[in-house]
Amino acid sequence: MATYLEFIQQNEERDGVRFSWNVWPSSRLEATRMVVPLACLLTPLKERPDLPPVQYEPVLCSRPTCKAVLNPLCQVDYRAKLWACNFCFQRNQFPPAYGGISEVNQPAELMPQFSTIEYVIQEDDLQALKESLQMSLSLLPPDALVGLITFGRMVQVHELSCEGISKSYVFRGTKDLTAKQIQDMLGLTKPAMPMQQARPAQPQEHPFASSRFLQPVHKIDMNLTDLLGELQRDPWPVTQGKRPLRSTGVALSIAVGLLEGTFPNTGARIMLFTGGPPTQGPGMVVGDELKIPIRSWHDIEKDNARFMKKATKHYEMLANRTAANGHCIDIYACALDQTGLLEMKCCANLTGGYMVMGDSFNTSLFKQTFQRIFTKDFNGDFRMAFGATLDVKTSRELKIAGAIGPCVSLNVKGPCVSENELGVGGTSQWKICGLDPTSTLGIYFEVVNQHNTPIPQGGRGAIQFVTHYQHSSTQRRIRVTTIARNWADVQSQLRHIEAAFDQEAAAVLMARLGVFRAESEEGPDVLRWLDRQLIRLCQKFGQYNKEDPTSFRLSDSFSLYPQFMFHLRRSPFLQVFNNSPDESSYYRHHFARQDLTQSLIMIQPILYSYSFHGPPEPVLLDSSSILADRILLMDTFFQIVIYLGETIAQWRKAGYQDMPEYENFKHLLQAPLDDAQEILQARFPMPRYINTEHGGSQARFLLSKVNPSQTHNNLYAWGQETGAPILTDDVSLQVFMDHLKKLAVSSAC
Amino acid sequence: MAELYVKPGNKERGWNDPPQFSYGLQTQAGGPRRSLLTKRVAAPQDGSPRVPASETSPGPPPMGPPPPSSKAPRSPPVGSGPASGVEPTSFPVESEAVMEDVLRPLEQALEDCRGHTRQVCDDISRRLALLQEQWAGGKLSIPVKKRMALLVQELSSHRWDAADDIHRSLMVDHVTEVSQWMVGVKRLIAEKRSLFSEEAANEEKSAATAEKNHTIPGFQQAS
Numbered sequence: 001m002a003t004y005l006e007f008i009q010q011n012e013e014r015d016g017v018r019f020s021w022n023v024w025p026s027s028r029l030e031a032t033r034m035v036v037p038l039a040c041l042l043t044p045l046k047e048r049p050d051l052p053p054v055q056y057e058p059v060l061c062s063r064p065t066c067k068a069v070l071n072p073l074c075q076v077d078y079r080a081k082l083w084a085c086n087f088c089f090q091r092n093q094f095p096p097a098y099g100g101i102s103e104v105n106q107p108a109e110l111m112p113q114f115s116t117i118e119y120v121i122q123e124d125d126l127q128a129l130k131e132s133l134q135m136s137l138s139l140l141p142p143d144a145l146v147g148l149i150t151f152g153r154m155v156q157v158h159e160l161s162c163e164g165i166s167k168s169y170v171f172r173g174t175k176d177l178t179a180k181q182i183q184d185m186l187g188l189t190k191p192a193m194p195m196q197q198a199r200p201a202q203p204q205e206h207p208f209a210s211s212r213f214l215q216p217v218h219k220i221d222m223n224l225t226d227l228l229g230e231l232q233r234d235p236w237p238v239t240q241g242k243r244p245l246r247s248t249g250v251a252l253s254i255a256v257g258l259l260e261g262t263f264p265n266t267g268a269r270i271m272l273f274t275g276g277p278p279t280q281g282p283g284m285v286v287g288d289e290l291k292i293p294i295r296s297w298h299d300i301e302k303d304n305a306r307f308m309k310k311a312t313k314h315y316e317m318l319a320n321r322t323a324a325n326g327h328c329i330d331i332y333a334c335a336l337d338q339t340g341l342l343e344m345k346c347c348a349n350l351t352g353g354y355m356v357m358g359d360s361f362n363t364s365l366f367k368q369t370f371q372r373i374f375t376k377d378f379n380g381d382f383r384m385a386f387g388a389t390l391d392v393k394t395s396r397e398l399k400i401a402g403a404i405g406p407c408v409s410l411n412v413k414g415p416c417v418s419e420n421e422l423g424v425g426g427t428s429q430w431k432i433c434g435l436d437p438t439s440t441l442g443i444y445f446e447v448v449n450q451h452n453t454p455i456p457q458g459g460r461g462a463i464q465f466v467t468h469y470q471h472s473s474t475q476r477r478i479r480v481t482t483i484a485r486n487w488a489d490v491q492s493q494l495r496h497i498e499a500a501f502d503q504e505a506a507a508v509l510m511a512r513l514g515v516f517r518a519e520s521e522e523g524p525d526v527l528r529w530l531d532r533q534l535i536r537l538c539q540k541f542g543q544y545n546k547e548d549p550t551s552f553r554l555s556d557s558f559s560l561y562p563q564f565m566f567h568l569r570r571s572p573f574l575q576v577f578n579n580s581p582d583e584s585s586y587y588r589h590h591f592a593r594q595d596l597t598q599s600l601i602m603i604q605p606i607l608y609s610y611s612f613h614g615p616p617e618p619v620l621l622d623s624s625s626i627l628a629d630r631i632l633l634m635d636t637f638f639q640i641v642i643y644l645g646e647t648i649a650q651w652r653k654a655g656y657q658d659m660p661e662y663e664n665f666k667h668l669l670q671a672p673l674d675d676a677q678e679i680l681q682a683r684f685p686m687p688r689y690i691n692t693e694h695g696g697s698q699a700r701f702l703l704s705k706v707n708p709s710q711t712h713n714n715l716y717a718w719g720q721e722t723g724a725p726i727l728t729d730d731v732s733l734q735v736f737m738d739h740l741k742k743l744a745v746s747s748a749c
Numbered sequence: 750m751a752e753l754y755v756k757p758g759n760k761e762r763g764w765n766d767p768p769q770f771s772y773g774l775q776t777q778a779g780g781p782r783r784s785l786l787t788k789r790v791a792a793p794q795d796g797s798p799r800v801p802a803s804e805t806s807p808g809p810p811p812m813g814p815p816p817p818s819s820k821a822p823r824s825p826p827v828g829s830g831p832a833s834g835v836e837p838t839s840f841p842v843e844s845e846a847v848m849e850d851v852l853r854p855l856e857q858a859l860e861d862c863r864g865h866t867r868q869v870c871d872d873i874s875r876r877l878a879l880l881q882e883q884w885a886g887g888k889l890s891i892p893v894k895k896r897m898a899l900l901v902q903e904l905s906s907h908r909w910d911a912a913d914d915i916h917r918s919l920m921v922d923h924v925t926e927v928s929q930w931m932v933g934v935k936r937l938i939a940e941k942r943s944l945f946s947e948e949a950a951n952e953e954k955s956a957a958t959a960e961k962n963h964t965i966p967g968f969q970q971a972s
Contacts, residue, residue, distance in 0.1 A: 125762075131924040138920040138935060218939060222872045225932040363763030364756075368770065371921060375775070559791040597787055606786050612811055618788040635786060639765070651810050665810040675786060677755070680767055681774065689758065689767035698765070733792055 015116045016046030053118040054108055060240075061085040062092050072112045078102050123233065125334070128362035129273055130228050132370055137225060139374035141382075142218035147258065148227065151251035152234030152244065153280065157186060157258065158227060160215045166227055171254060173247025176282040176314070179321070182257035186213065189261070213258060242288045246276055248340070249283020249314050252329070252347070256318050260325050267386025267470045268327040269353065269434065275333075275361070277340040283314040285340035294338045297576050297584070311343040319346040323408040326387040328353040328434030332370065333582075334361045341582040349589055352388075352406040352434030356685050357586045369685040377437075381472050388432040388469035390441065392416065395462040397449040397487070400428050404512045405441035406593045407432045418446040423516055435469070438684075440595045442512040449487075460484040498541055501557045507564035508599040515573045515588055523576065527569055534565045538744035549741040566707070566736050567604040567621065587638065590685070598637055605636040605705050610672050612664070622707040622733065628694070633672040634702055637687065640676045643702045644693035652693075707733040752892060752922070753777070772918035846898035848884045852877065854901045855937060862940040869936065876933025883930070893923050900934070909942040 004022055012018050019040040025031040031038060059070040066088040075084040078101060081094045094101070101107055108114045140146065148158045156168040169186060171177070183189050238244045255270045277285045277294055285307055286294040295305035322329055328351035333339035336359055348355040354373065358366040377383050389410065392400055399418035402425030412429040422444040424430065432439065445463070449455070462484040471477050488497055510533065518526045537558075544552040554562070568574065573591055576584045591602050609619040610631040619625040619632075626632065628647040633640070644652065648669075651657075657666040680689065692698035709732045753773045758766030855877055863870055883889055889897075896919055903912040916935050919927050 131928055134928045134932070135920045135924045137932065138917050142939065218936075222869075222876075222932050222936060225928065229929065359763040359766075360759075362759055363766045364758035364769035365763055365766055368767070368775070371775065560789060563789075563792050601787075604789065606789070608786050616786075618786075618790050620790050620792060622792075633786070640767070654809075656810055661812055662810055664812065668810075677768075678785065681770055686767050688763075688765040690765045737792065 014048075014113075016043035017041070048116070048118075051116070051118060056119065058109070058119045059083075059092075059095060059098070061088060061090055063088050063090040066090060070109050072110055072115060074110070076110060125275060125361050126231070126233060128360070128367070129275075129334075130231055132361065132367055133228050133273075134225050136370070136374065137217055137221045139371070140217050143216050145214040145216055145263075146220070146224065147214040148224065149251055149255055149258075150231060151247050153236050153247065155247050155251045155254055157213060157254060159212045160220045160224060160227075161212070166223070171250060173245065173250050174281045176250060176253055177257070179257040179260055182254050183261035186258065186261075188258070214262060241290050243279050243286070243290055244276065245280045245288060246274070246278050247281045248272070248274060248278035248344075249311070250281045252283070252315070252318055256322050256325075256327075256329075259327050260321065263327075264325045265387070266326065267472075267474075269330055269384075270322070270327060271330045271332065272344075272347075273332045273361075274335075274339055276335050277338060278311070283311050283343070285311050285343050294340075295342075295581060297579075297581055300581060308343060311340070312346070315344045316346045316350075319350040320408065322347070323351050323431060323433050326431075326433050327351065328386070330354040330356075330373075330434075332356045332358075332366065334358040334363070334366050336360075338580050338582040341585045345585040345589055349406055349592065350408050352432045352439065352593075354434075354685075355586055355589045357582065365686050365688065372684045372686070383436050384472055385435050386433065386470040386472075388435055388467055389429055390432060391429045391466040391468075392443060393428070393464040393466070394445065397447060397461050398463065399446045399448050401425055401444040401446045402427075403430050403441050403443045404516050404592060405432075406435070406439060407441060418448070420446055422513065432469075438595050438598070439593055440599075441593075442509050444509070444513075455487040455489070459487050461487060494541075498555055499557055501541075503558055503561040503564070504600055505596060507561060507568070507603060508596055510565075511568050511573070511599070511603055512592060514568065515591060518574055519588075523574065526574060530565060530569065530574075534562060535740065535743045537561070538740060542744055544741075544745045546747055547745055549738070549745050552741040552745055562737060562740060563733065564600070564604055566733050571603060573602070590637070594637075601635055602637045605634050607706070608633045608672075608675070610668060612668065616671060616675070620707070621705065622709050623703075624709055626702070626706065631668065631672050632702065633675060634705065635679060635687075636701075636705060637683075639688045639690055639701055640679055641690045641692065641698075641701050642672050642676060643699060646694035649693035649695075709734055752896075752918075772921035775921075846894040848881070848894075851884075851894070851897050851901050852881055854905050855880075855934065858904060858937050858941050862937070862944055864944075869940075873933040873937055873940075876930040880930040880934075883926075889926055890923070893919060893926050897934075904938060904941065907945060909938060909945075912938050 008018065008022065017040050019038070020036050021034070021038050024038060025034055061068045061070075063085070066085060068085050068087045070083060071086070073086040075086070077083070081098065081101070082091050083094060084091050098107065101110075109117050137146070147160065150156045150158070151173065154173050155171040157171070159167040159169070161167070171185075177185070180189075234244060236245065252270070252272060255272075259268050259270065279286060279288045286292065287307075295308060299305045300308065319329065329347040330353040331341065331344055331348050332354075333341055333356070339357075341355065341357065345355065347353065356366065356369050358369075360366070373384070375383055390403075390407070391412075394400060394416045396415070398416075400416050401418045402421050402423035404423035407424065407430040409424050409427040410429040410431050412427050414428050416428045417426060423442065425444075430441070432441070462482065464480065464482045467479045469477060469479070490497060510530070514526055514530050517529065538552075538554070541558055542552050542554050572579055572584060572587045579587070587602075591599060594602070605621060607619050607621045607625060608616045609625060609627075610616045610633065611629060616633075621634075626643070626645065628645040630645045631648055632643040632645070634643070635641075651665060652669065656662040657669055676689070680687065690698045690701050692702070752771050754771045755774065756769045756771075758768050760766055859870060859873055859877065862873075884894065896915055900912050900915040900919075903909075903915060913935070916931060916938065920931055
């Protein structure tokens with residue numbers, strides 16, 4: 001006869017609960033007559049080694065007097081994404097993260113066997129950040145000066161003393177202060193003393209004031225490690241439906257003011273670590289009501305972004321001051337939602353600081369990207385440099401139109417400066433406060449020679465680039481590069497000029513111009529401008545018969561250029577509506593400073609195909625390259641995607657790689673992994689890594705980048721089904737080229 | 750020897766989180782970069798998509814030699830690439846490091862540095878105690894213990910840079926385990942190093958003056 005013993009035991013093991021009565025009397029009167037009350041013994045932390053906690057927060061009933069947690073007893077409407085609380089019968093909407101649930105794909109908390117379930121409240125993010133900062137103390141040179149400012153509702157500037165009680169100066173997060181006020185309050189105002197500008201300031205030269213807040217690593221690393229370890233979340237409770245108060249604007253202002261008052265004109269980095277958007281004080285990007293979301297591109301387009309202009313102005317003011325002081329600002333933003341990178345981007349862009357965007361501080365993406373800031377070169381020196389000024393001189397036939405990159409203008413006028421500006425113009429000198437061996441500026445020139453002025457035979461134009469900077473060893477250095485190129489008469493030497501065209505450099509330089517424009521112009525206008533330039537280029541340099549598109553040909557030195565422009569038009573730098581404003585700012589930030597090879601990867605991702613038929617080969621970024629018996633590796637700079645074709649995936653599933661006779665298949669699977677690893681090991685910032693296959697949900701990263709030469713519209717037009725069709729209405733490269741040729745050969749344009 | 754390994758990323762907290770490389774692998778990567786994958790293919794000028802001749806056979810993969818690689822064999826490590834699981838060490842584990850062998854030299858080093866400010870020595874001493882507590886309580890993993898043993902060896906042999914490098918590799922690869930006490934070890938290395946160079950400088954000076962006064966033969970150098 002079945003007894004309840006087994007039932008009771010199972011329930012105790014699973015839920016840590018033992019009831020006096022396991023079938024409950026249904027009326028009050030009867031219950032009192034049972035003598036023993038209905039009661040239970042509860043062991044809330046009963047050990048469940050088989051129950052890993054889930055890494056998300058519980059879903060609560062929205063009725064304020066109920067707030068019960070979603071559980072297996074709730075009725076769920078998977079289609080409408082609603083659940084009915086079994087305690088108060090309130091119907092609740094599932095949060096957006098649950099959009100993918102269904103009868104066959106239930107979240108753990110709805111499954112009966114999870115009558116007891118444990119959730120992790122996300123403190124691990126702060127812990128991960130603390131550990132990363134502690135680790136960074138081991139990577140910094142011992143005589144580097146460091147300081148710490150923490151912020152939430154208030155802003156705390158920590159005094160780093162060597163003994164006893166730790167102290168901090170607390171500022172209200174709502175009120176902005178001028179540089180002088182900050183310096184006064186921190187006791188930094190010094191008696192009039194000539195600043196030694198020529199050499200980097202040694203710590204011993206400023207023994208007072210600053211040393212309370214900025215100390216060398218070798219002296220305070222132990223104290224600071226402890227201080228970091230003790231940091232807690234802001235103690236002010238955050239009510240449900242609200243965002244935590246975050247006074248980023250004031251915190252940054254204080255950091256800038258502190259460095260301004262203590263070490264102007266010396267290499268320094270302000271590193272801002274933030275886990276959410278600024279919600280209080282100057283520079284706030286969104287209010288604290290969760291139900292009002294942070295601005296999207298649609299909001300901005302409709303002029304519905306309340307805080308944007310004011311916040312951007314606040315950060316621009318800070319960024320310009322910082323650049324004037326020769327310091328740079330890094331932003332490390334890790335959160336699932338946006339953090340205000342759109343408003344804060346000038347801080348990194350104008351000063352040459354880094355921008356890192358991640359989902360959480362507890363990810364390899366953040367941790368390794370952060371570690372890579374401290375990499376050293378072959379001499380054992382850090383790869384970062386500070387306080388650079390770039391001075392450009394040209395021979396008199398040329399003038400300087402401007403520069404695009406992580407710099408600010410030094411407003412140096414002179415005979416070399418053109419009146420027509422491209423990028424940051426009106427100057428022949430720029431300041432780059434933070435740079436590394438890959439930092440790259442785009443510099444634009446204007447030829448001012450009059451049309452009928454003859455060029456002396458064998459004449460060459462010349463440009464000199466002089467970069468003063470502070471090396472990481474604190475040495476000041478000057479790098480001088482002088483180049484010359486031949487002049488040529490276009491009428492008689494067009495072919496010669498054509499042959500000397502660098503289509504890769506041209507593509508990146510034009511792209512930078514386009515993205516620069518996109519910051520202030522409407523998207524469609526930028527695309528129209530880009531298209532017009534491309535058509536004109538083809539008209540000038542293509543070989544064709546008028547009005548005959550089929551006759552159109554481009555020489556080898558131009559053959560890739562239209563493709564670059566095609567992919568640039570579809571890129572996240574110019575197509576913003578697929579991304580959040582923060583994401584667009586992040587992509588554009590990296591695009592505006594990388595060298596040519598990396599910039600090209602961003603414009604037109606690299607695609608390599610691995611097969612049994614030969615060594616890995618580059619293939620067209622086109623849907624026809626997606627084949628069942630190939631493995632593809634795609635590098636977009638921000639993502640590395642490995643995609644297994646259908647047959648390869650089937651073979652892998654069947655386990656052929658584990659059979660000794662099929663060792664060649666094992667090698668084939670390994671080859672793209674090894675190549676991906678080479679890229680992952682070196683790139684800054686660390687890209688995302690997607691390992692997917694035919695039919696996988698992550699395959700969309702590949703499918704959205706390739707040229708949709710085969711869409712459901714024209715699938716049967718080519719006569720045979722090769723390659724994977726893409727379901728999109730995007731114009732394909734073929735259609736684009738056809739239009740381009742038509743327009744180029746037309747005399748009407 | 751720093752460990753060379755690759756761990757998968759934290760997929761729970763970051764979608765498509767990339768794999769994590771150990772400190773050894775990351776510092777190794779500072780060599781000449783081969784930008785292998787940088788080539789592109791021009792679109793055909795006549796407009797039709799390229800159709801490479803390939804068949805998809807439903808049978809098993811073709812057997813034979815591995816497909817040719819375009820690169821020379823590269824640097825060592827890692828089991829099966831980023832997609833695989835954890836491979837903590839790439840060489841056989843010897844007998845586990847003994848706690849005393851690690852702590853005794855560290856405490857000895859601390860004693861040697863007692864001439865310095867009291868606060869610093871107390872701080873270091875506190876952290877060594879924490880290290881001992883964690884080791885004895887079985888809270889430290891084998892790679893951490895092994896590397897600490899190596900660190901102590903390097904410290905005892907006066908190879909300060911090597912010891913420092915090991916401390917850095919531990920902070921990067923195992924920060925959660927070591928962050929509470931490692932900074933004390935770091936400081937100890939720095940103190941020993943400066944003490945050693947002070948002593949060496951003093952001995953040079955005294956050796957120079959002794960030479961002038963014809964020293965007693967068999968003059969002992971302090972170790």
